Amino acid sequence: MIIDSDILGYVAATLTTTAFLPQAILTIRTRDTDGLSLSMYSTFTLGVLCWLIYGICLANNVIIFANAITLFLAILILSFKIYNTFFKSKNDEN
Amino acid sequence: MIIDSDILGYVAATLTTTAFLPQAILTIRTRDTDGLSLSMYSTFTLGVLCWLIYGICLANNVIIFANAITLFLAILILSFKIYNTFFKSKNDEN
DSSP, rough: OOOOHHHHHHHHHHHHHHHHHHHHHHHHOOOOOOTSSSHHHHHHHHHHHHHHHHHHHHHHHHHHHHHHHHHHHHHHHHHHHHIIIIIOOTTTTO | OOOOOOHHHHHHHHHHHHEEEEEEEHHHHHOTTSSSOHHHHHHHHHHHHHHHHHHHHHHHHHHHHHHHHHHHHHHHHHHHHIIIIIIIOTOOOO
16 A cells, blocks of 8 residues: 555644644633643643654654644643733632 | 754653643543543544554654554543443433
8 A cells, every 4th residue: 555654644743733723722712721731731832842853853844844833832822821820810820 | 962863752752642641541530521522532533543654654663652652542532432422321412
């Protein structure tokens, strides 16, 4: 079976990024981050950053493309979470 | 700067899988999937499967390792979601 691995990679990247989008759009629109864990989201964002650097090291455009988009969204959401946790209400700590 | 890209990849894989674990463990323990979207989770699981096949095509152990673990957990959670949606309560459709 002949599979163009780059096409498969872009399909994979599109699917996992698409699955992440509704959560990202909801959080960006409402700026409600109560349902998100700061430690989990920090770990995820750091992980995606490492994947992006890994993609750059390998000069793999699929990994770079997938993780650049996800990192952008993850940093936005993490910023809202950090703002809501530490600056908006100091009594409401997660 | 010298970075062993394989080590960086495994760090990335460990971080993103670790971030996914609490949600996975919670769902597997409680079997409560009300907060999860069937379409989103199906898209995610299919995406992770494509990443795994992509990793196999590239013979990239980091991508295979990361996505094999995530796929296992995602299929478990998706199975609970499908069971809860279509078999447990036919009146409670998402």
